Amino acid sequence: xxxxxxxxxxxxxxxxxxxxxxxxDAGQVLGFLGPNGAGKSTTMKMLTGFLSPSAGSARILGHDxxxxxxxxxxxxxxxxxxxxxxxxxxxxxFLAFVxxxxxxxxxxxxxxxxxxxxxxxxxxxxxxxIETLSKGFKRRVGLAQAILHDPAVLILDEPTDGLDPNQKHxxxxxxxxxxxxxxxxISTHILEExxxxxxxxxxIARGRLLADDTPQGLIARSRYHNAVTLRLEGAEAAASQLSxxxxxxxxxxxxxxxxxxxxxxxxxEAVSDAIGKHGWAVQELKLEAGRFxxxxxxxxxxxxxx
Amino acid sequence: xxxxxxxxxxxxxxxxxxxxxxxxxxxxxxxxxxxxxxxGGFYTRGIADLEPFFRFHPWLYLFLVPAISMRLWAEExxxxxxxxxxxxxxxxxxxxxxxxxxAWLFLGLCLLLTFPIWLTVNYLGDPxxxxxxxxxxxxxxxxxxxxxxxxxxxxxxxxxxxAFILSVVVCFLFLLSGLPMVLDLFSxxxxxxxxxxxxxxxxxxxxxxxxxxxxxxxxxxxxxxxIGFWLAANVVVLNMxxxxx
Ligand SMILES: Nc1ncnc2c1ncn2[C@@H]1O[C@H](COP(=O)(O)OP(=O)(O)O)[C@@H](O)[C@H]1O
Ligand SMILES: [Mg+2]
Numbered sequence: 001x002x003x004x005x006x007x008x009x010x011x012x013x014x015x016x017x018x019x020x021x022x023x024x025d026a027g028q029v030l031g032f033l034g035p036n037g038a039g040k041s042t043t044m045k046m047l048t049g050f051l052s053p054s055a056g057s058a059r060i061l062g063h064d065x066x067x068x069x070x071x072x073x074x075x076x077x078x079x080x081x082x083x084x085x086x087x088x089x090x091x092x093x094f095l096a097f098v099x100x101x102x103x104x105x106x107x108x109x110x111x112x113x114x115x116x117x118x119x120x121x122x123x124x125x126x127x128x129x130i131e132t133l134s135k136g137f138k139r140r141v142g143l144a145q146a147i148l149h150d151p152a153v154l155i156l157d158e159p160t161d162g163l164d165p166n167q168k169h170x171x172x173x174x175x176x177x178x179x180x181x182x183x184x185x186i187s188t189h190i191l192e193e194x195x196x197x198x199x200x201x202x203x204i205a206r207g208r209l210l211a212d213d214t215p216q217g218l219i220a221r222s223r224y225h226n227a228v229t230l231r232l233e234g235a236e237a238a239a240s241q242l243s244x245x246x247x248x249x250x251x252x253x254x255x256x257x258x259x260x261x262x263x264x265x266x267x268x269e270a271v272s273d274a275i276g277k278h279g280w281a282v283q284e285l286k287l288e289a290g291r292f293x294x295x296x297x298x299x300x301x302x303x304x305x306x
Numbered sequence: 307x308x309x310x311x312x313x314x315x316x317x318x319x320x321x322x323x324x325x326x327x328x329x330x331x332x333x334x335x336x337x338x339x340x341x342x343x344x345x346g347g348f349y350t351r352g353i354a355d356l357e358p359f360f361r362f363h364p365w366l367y368l369f370l371v372p373a374i375s376m377r378l379w380a381e382e383x384x385x386x387x388x389x390x391x392x393x394x395x396x397x398x399x400x401x402x403x404x405x406x407x408x409a410w411l412f413l414g415l416c417l418l419l420t421f422p423i424w425l426t427v428n429y430l431g432d433p434x435x436x437x438x439x440x441x442x443x444x445x446x447x448x449x450x451x452x453x454x455x456x457x458x459x460x461x462x463x464x465x466x467x468x469a470f471i472l473s474v475v476v477c478f479l480f481l482l483s484g485l486p487m488v489l490d491l492f493s494x495x496x497x498x499x500x501x502x503x504x505x506x507x508x509x510x511x512x513x514x515x516x517x518x519x520x521x522x523x524x525x526x527x528x529x530x531x532x533i534g535f536w537l538a539a540n541v542v543v544l545n546m547x548x549x550x551x
Contacts, residue, residue: 011550048393052549073395080393084386086316088323100312101394129323145390 001025002047002153002183006056009042009207016042018207019056024200026152029179031198031215032187035300039207040187041081044157047185048078060153074103077151079159083142087131091122091141094130095148102149116144119174135162143171147178154178156186160193172197191292195219205300215292221299222290228271229259231284238280245270259288309396313404314411321412330374334416337366342423355433359423360441360517364481364509367449372473374413375456376466378405379544383464392544402540406457413449417442437519444516447529448509452477454536461543477509480532484508 002024009017017039024030032040045051047058049065049072058065063072085094095116099109117123120140125133130141139162146154159175160168175184175197188194194201195215203211203218211218219225232238235258239251242260247270249263260271268287275282321327341362382388391401427433456473463469482488484505492501505511512525 045389050389050393050548054549070395070397073393076393078390078393080386080389082386084390086320086387087385088320089316093319097312097316098394100315101309101396103308103395 001059001061002185003059004043004047004056005059007043007046007053007058008055009039009046009051010054016207017046017053020204020207020209021056022202022209022212024183024185026183027180028200029175029184029186029198031194031201032185032204033189033191033194033201033296034187034204035189038205038300040204041157042207043204044078044081044155044185044187048076048155049073050080074149075152077146077149077154079142079146079156081157083139083161085130085138085141085145088129090127090129091117091133091144092126094141095144098145098148104149112148112150116148119147120144121170136164136167139163140167140171143174147174152182154182154184156184158188159186160188160190168193191296195292203296203299210299216289218295219290219292222288222292222295223261224259224288224294225290226267227259227261227288228268229257229284229286229288230271230275230282231257232280232282234280238278241278242271242274245274257284309394310400310404310407313391313396313401314408317405317408318411321408327412330370331416331419334366334370335419337370338362338420338423341366355519356423356427356438356441357517359420360445363445363517364448364513367452368474368477368481371413371449371452372456372470372477374409375453375473376460376469378409378457379461379540380463380466380469383461384466392548398541398544402457402537402544406454406537406540409453409457410446410450413453414446417446417449434519440519440521441517444513444521444525444529447526447533448513448516451480451509451529451532451536454533454540455480458536458540458543461540461547480507481509484511 004020004022007017007020008015020039020043032043034040042051046053047060047065049058049069052066060072061075063069065072086097089097092113095113096109099112102112104112117126120143122137122140122144125137130138133141139159143156143159146156156175160171163171172193175186178184179197179199186193186198198215201211201213201215201218202209211221213221230238235253235256239253239258239260242248242258243251247262247264247267249261251258251260253259260267271285274280275285338359342359345358345362379388382391392398424438427438428435452473455476456469459472459476460466460469462472485508489501489505492504496504506528512528515522516525
């Protein structure tokens with residue numbers, strides 16, 4: 001279990017993390033979401049014990065990160081922001097160093113390295129100095145280093161930054177595959193990533209916790225939740241006719257798309273009926289789950305505090 | 307202990323993974339030769355010892371040791387690897403000692419590579435090899451003292467140039483503190499005890515005997531204390547940085 005207890009971090013007069021408290025249990029994949037400068041990285045640095053908090057404390061698997069950091073660090077895998085690594089070392093040399101520092105010896109070390117190399121597909125660059133690798137490979141080396149010792153707790157600061165879509169997909173699959181028996185915290189500003197891999201999402205801005213929910217729960221907070229969007233000719237006329245329906249609260253047109261917002265249950269059926277009744281030529285029709293980006297913007301703009 | 311060795315090994319192989327180590331070794335050897343033969347008058351003295359060789363070591367180290375120490379922590383901080391290193395299951399003390407010992411061993415290697423001059427002096431005459439050994443040891447200890455200063459100052463900044471300049475200045479003060487020029491500044495007003503203390507801190511004073519081959523226990527203890535003090539300060543600086551930045 002990860003426990004953050006009133007974590008705060010001040011840089012001079014500036015408050016980067018402001019009284020943050022939360023718990024993460026095994027099996028959870030927590031996504032830290034927030035605009036740049038929200039305090040995500042600072043929080044992770046305190047969770048891993050790299051920074052000491054100005055106030056509050058962090059406990060990992062029962063170990064206090066200030067008093068008992070070594071025991072905790074043995075069980076944490078950490079990808080710091082920007083995936084730093086020793087550029088002059090080869091991938092192989094670097095992973096061997098981390099294995100040794102992780103107290104793995106002999107065949108255990110070799111197996112751990114081989115497994116990480118396999119999982120992150122680093123086989124083709126093993127003998128290359130890390131500084132000569134592409135950004136995507138560097139990030140994967142950072143991830144390999146983090147999962148090398150099969151840690152119970154994984155803290156990954158922007159694990160997919162700089163990866164191409166295929167690589168992003170691979171890393172997400174990797175995280176999902178490891179999720180069952182680990183505690184995983186990732187930070188990102190890519191909303192779809194949270195939907196794809198996390199079963200819990202926390203939105204922070206200006207160092208404060210603004211929302212803590214499942215990704216689905218957050219999406220359901222969208223004003224688009226259960227709205228119906230259509231693309232059709234004569235959107236204005238259709239809008240005014242749909243507005244008459246008791247299930248419709250409001251109709252909006254933007255970019256040629258007509259969206260009707262629900263006032264009551266059964267909106268989608270009512271809209272379908274109306275389409276049939278009026279014989280509209282509809283090119284596109286969808287029931288919206290909600291729009292994550294809209295929720296994110298609204299929450300981080302300070303209009304809502306959870 | 308094994309964590310310390312892990313860090314030490316990584317550092318040491320790191321030196322030779324780039325041309326830096328080789329460039330440094332060459333510069334070190336060339337400078338040593340220049341100092342010994344041109345400025346020291348190695349041949350013209352007509353005495354079979356290495357005094358002209360060791361006499362210039364403090365001034366050689368004044369610039370070459372900070373060139374090694376400047377990157378120790380500043381580079382880790384600039385590249386972000388410090389975050390990786392200090393979240394591995396090892397203590398700050400182990401990291402400091404591992405990096406320090408690697409650099410010190412490297413300087414020791416540079417010193418060992420000056421062996422041709424020792425061969426030369428043995429070929430030309432019949433020197434006191436015990437004294438030469440003592441002087442080598444003393445020289446290495448002095449390099450270690452400057453290295454500890456540089457390592458600590460390198461932890462203060464992410465900028466290697468700043469680390470270099472700070473280290474040169476502080477090492478310079480430690481070198482000079484025994485000279486009359488410096489002591490005169492204090493003698494007008496400071497109590498004798500303080501003046502003695504300042505004079506006692508001088509690298510030059512402690513190295514002077516050593517370079518003649520007299521390895522006094524007090525000089526040995528002095529250099530070990532200097533190293534211990536600055537490395538402890540190094541650990542304190544790194545721990546403080548956890549709290550503030
Ligand atoms: N060493 C530092 N000194 C001063 N301010 C800092 C320092 N590190 C981070 N900050 C500030 O703290 C805030 C939070 O930073 P960070 O945790 O990196 O945000 P995020 O990872 O969410 O983008 C930012 O405004 C940043 O400028
Ligand atoms: Mg960040």
